Amino acid sequence: MPMLMRLAQGVALLGRMPSQSFVFSRAMPDLGKPGELTILAGTATELQPLLPSLPAEAATGTIAAFAETGTAHAPVLVLSGPNWTAVAAAIETITAATERPSNIPRDVIQTERWRLPQTPLVFSGKSLRFSDLGVATREFSGRRFRTALQVAIPSDFYADAYGEAAILLDAGYTEAVRPGSRIDIYVNGNIATTVALEASAGGILRHLPINVTLRHFRPGANLIELEAVLLTEADKMCSPGMAASSEPRFALFDTSEFAMPDFARIARRPDLAATSGSAYPYRGSADPVALFIDRTDADTLSAAGTFIAKLAVAGGRPMQIESIADPLVADGRQALFIGAMPQLPTMVLTQAGIDTVSQASWGSAKDVAQGRNTQTALDEWQTRLKGGGWRSAIVDFESWLKENFDISLNSLRLIPEAETPFVPPEAATLLVAQSANPAENATWTVVAAPSPALLREGVAAIADTSRWSDVSGHIAVYDPVDDKVSATPARRFSLVETQPPSFWNYRLIAANWLSTNILFYAVLLVSLAVVLGLATAVLLGKLGRRT
Template sequence: MMRRLLMCALGMLAATGAVGQVPFDMSPELNLRVVPEAPTIAEEQPVAPAAPAPAAVTRLERHILPQTGIRFEGEIGTRAFDFYLTAGQAAASANLDMSVLNAIVVAPEYSELAVSINGTEVGAMPIEYANGPSSVVLEVPEGLLAAGRNRIEIAIDQRHRTDCSVSSTYELWTEVYSANTVLDLAGENLGHIEDLADLPAIGLNADGATELRLFIPQIETSEARTAALRLAQYLALALRTPAVEITLVEGLTDVFDFSGLTVVMGTAGALPPELAQLAGQAQGGPIAGMADPAALPNTLLVSGPDWAAVETAARSLMPDTAGAEADLGGLRSDLPDLVPVISGRTSIALSELGVDTLAFNGRRYHTALRFALPADFYADMYSEAELVLDAAYSPAVQPGSQLEIYVNGQIASVIPILRTEGGTFRNSRLRIPMTNFRPGINEMYIETILLTQEDTVCPPGLSGRAAARFLFSADSRIAFPDFGRMAQYPDLSALAGTGMPYTGGGDVPVLVADGSSSMQAAMMLMSRLALSSGRVIEARAVASDELDAGANAIIVGPMAGLDRELLARGRIVDLDSSGSLPVIGSGEDALQRWQESAGVPSGNVIERVQGWVADQLDLAPENFWLFRREDGAYLPQSADAAVISQVHQSEGGVWTLLTIPNGDAFVEATARLVSPTHWQQVAGRVSAVGVADESVLVLQPRNVTLVPTQPLSFSNLRLVAANWMSTNVLGYALLLAAAVVLLTIATSLLLRAGRRDK
């Protein structure tokens, strides 16, 4: 009876407050408690005055494209993405509004743009938008959208107005802009998220990222910082977004005008007045759920009586697919197809990777696929994958035609087409060197250049009505061999792709310099690592005197906010006010690196010869060194460039340092570094990008340390040795020479022994 009276009193109190009773969505696996057995009524806590409810919103525009848009180049192309909806959004009437612009040389009578949602075509129209970005409105059939995961696919087939040459296909492009490409839904307050399962339905902004606004009242404490670094990763995975934009705020303001997700995290005693009604619940156990949308729309509360409970509540946000070992597909909305993790010898049909069979009548066919490699992939200098190709081409195809394979934007293999009477590729094995493969997600691009006599003549109308001349079968397969497994440090590509060496190894000390900008940059870095690897780093905020050089660590802060010893260990130096190099690490080496990156030639003749030979053999000069020199300090080229550096400490730990000379630009530069376009370029021992840079500056290490990750076996040692000797050419030559000398000596001794026996 007393319990019923108590619940009634709580209900009456909630009716007068700014926040109604919150329908929390708890994780049953964690047995999170919502109400303690003896709840405390928060009568004495200040309650924010009720604000007048805004007028009901009758339409919702949902951005669905990643980044700022998608660009199709060439004659054909297909791009697919996932987007998520609540049940209410899926049931609403909807239109797809698109903003499209194409090159003026695209012939609309032979070119088409087609859009399908969940496998059903919703529109196909001529590509005729050369006069400027044009609006295209497509009606979405009722019942086509589904609650939860949906898929949109945009395909183009375009031809040149007047030119039939292969070179003319590089003039063809069509761009779909994210800012004005939205799913337009009709209904009241459809943007409200009331269930944790619907968090991905928060959606994207015009830049193709999900906006997060975090209010953490106790952010200056180490416990709150630890929880915040982990929360950023949980949320990134739960939202299934290509990218997140994180902002730290100091209060709950303008909640009705914010289109992203607002998150409040703290212990029960530190909750803001707007959530004071829930302090009693938070005192009883961990809670995680959406606040009353009428008062605090799209506001997520993560709380508990202490920080251990807050961490439990935050962890409940992580989706079941996090940490997947075999497939990274669906990890983000820009990865709608299977992305298998390759750990050794295997063969996969391209149809499983989202590639379709296609008969093509153009000049330049291309398709793309993705796969992932483990963090300890060590076969980039010797091993080869294979494309087991099933395809056919017509007798019209002439010699000079060829098939090209690109991996991560770099040319990997070129195969000429020599026969002139037509032919087929049936189980034809095309070798693909693994030089440009990297840990984490890789993208392979297959392109076929087709030359014909009729294209040379180019009669009127041929561009769009030529007969099919090439058939690519999705039964083609990509085959991987067994490859060496060995971690190497420093290796920022492994960090960027898999979170190595910080995932799966327990707590990771993270030093974050003072200031909200450093914390914001650290959370953006953590979220990007989670989105790249599908795993969570168990970050633990520490002070500088708690760092152990024998253990792995991450350090984030502007150069002015970090001790000079930390900068020295991170091998980063800066110019002082007089323009001279301070004595940190190796200043002479920093100057040499600056000369190399600036293109200043060395005066050493031997080094010039080494460089020339390396260029001819597509190797680095370091491959010809017998004893590799240690990496020196890096001198940042720009005060506004975010720099990420990784160093294997002599004591055994691997330290990764994210810093910038100008602290005022830290957040903006870090956001640019962790954007999908730039993050996939991160590699080597140092990567840097400024706020206006189009590409990432990468410095490769001179010397790396190999660290075993697999049980000792002869087969793996053999593969590792093969890659090491391919990397260290001079060492391999000396070993080979030594083997020849030993063989000669052994042969001589055997011959002498034979003569004595006679």
């Protein structure tokens, strides 16, 4: 099995497609389908019945080559040999080209298959010109201008509670653009800031600083979108049949810059965003990653291959995998547990914070729609109960704090609220959970579904780049009806040091931690004020002339 996982990683790293999935089968699949590559891996004796045109060299030595089949324009990749040692050598010819040292940091995240240029990886304070990020100078004559750029940050990014980046904007707009027009900045689909264009006579903006909160940044590639909403009198009077003006009203210059400040670097456990964005902590694991699969059926193997291949692409290199039969063997090691929920050990589910009752009940509804209707009814009843009395007041107050000051009641606790066992929604068909191991010195990630078939389908769905970036927090679930990944943030997490000891880094870590734990900050501030007052009183008592 580790050999097959290594093959999946090698193929994924060579392809780097935005939506890659793997299907393992003992039978020859239908050939010639668009967007599919068929690979035959096995000994010559095993592959001969499937491929009569198997090259004769496979019976005597290692072979890694394409072979023709009876179907037109449908060659298959053959990895074979007289024994499995030779097959492993054939697989290694595929993966060897993707190897790279784990201790050498990457300069870019390779996104060339869906976005150019390559996404630069920023480890500390740095300014990047728009021209280097693929944004060229453009003039625009319409109502809504939009462009985008990508910047990646490392897995130990820890500045989401206080930090701000900046866009130094070089742009221009004519007098036709009326007050009320604006420039919106989005980060990963979330509105980050808005700047109004108020000059009625137009203007040239030279390195206009636009602060962008780091709240929506996540490890890995981040999509930053700039949208200019331009209002003009001509647009108000626009009638059917009237020709649009071709006179430019807005220009964006490629001398604009994106400036990332220095930020704290320390990893969190659990943190699925770091895993999906940079394959942390599996990418840099010194020991082989422990993989637990209770049943090696085709669907479970397919799900495992797809998930591990996606991690390899996120990390930029293949990982060493070692299959285990007992979860106790994984203690002290980075581990993956993949399978249908009833097949996974109860101890692992408990450690991951999953309600063990759901091990048998999840997916037992007649169909997904029934579970969805139940969830909808529960949500409606919860809304009704919140509709009156003191509960409504508390909910309204919490919403007001969140909207106006970005403060939640959880941030006003001295001790974080305990994690409650997570019950997967009936409408969900896939769950990804992460936690520390029992010794709290390694990370365990659980990938589960009600059945092996749903496991394969669910992992293939979240492997799409558009959904993979939503896998974050402590637990993430996929709902096929809404085609959406929902994440549950970790209430409690531990910090894992990743950088050499540094006063500057510790200061930034403390700033972010205190910004998250406001009550601690308030207590510390009051305590320092009391100490300062007492010290001042003692000092004044010893100075001056006594009368």
